[in-house]
Amino acid sequence: MGLDIRIPLGLIFLIIGGIMAIYGLITRHAAEIYAKSMGINLNLTWGLLMFTFGLVMYLVGKRQKWQDDPVNPRPWEANDRPQH
Numbered sequence: 519m520g521l522d523i524r525i526p527l528g529l530i531f532l533i534i535g536g537i538m539a540i541y542g543l544i545t546r547h548a549a550e551i552y553a554k555s556m557g558i559n560l561n562l563t564w565g566l567l568m569f570t571f572g573l574v575m576y577l578v579g580k581r582q583k584w585q586d587d588p589v590n591p592r593p594w595e596a597n598d599r600p601q602h
């Protein structure tokens with residue numbers, strides 16, 4: 519069947535979360551940037567959360583590759599199909 523939506527969604531969150539986390543790591547000692555957020559490094563925190571979410575979505579999308587696909591069955595079920 520088609521592309522599982524979890525794979526591109528996971529890649530988007532992986533990329534954006536990675537960029538945010540790297541930016542948060544680079545600017546973690548700049549207190550003036552995080553003064554509005556009471557000194558909490560939201561870039562690092564949300565970057566890591568988004569990266570983790572993206573990784574989970576990507577891995578689940580890759581794991582579910584063969585599920586419920588009548589055209590391309592799972593390799594271990596290929597011989598169980600009735601022959602026409």
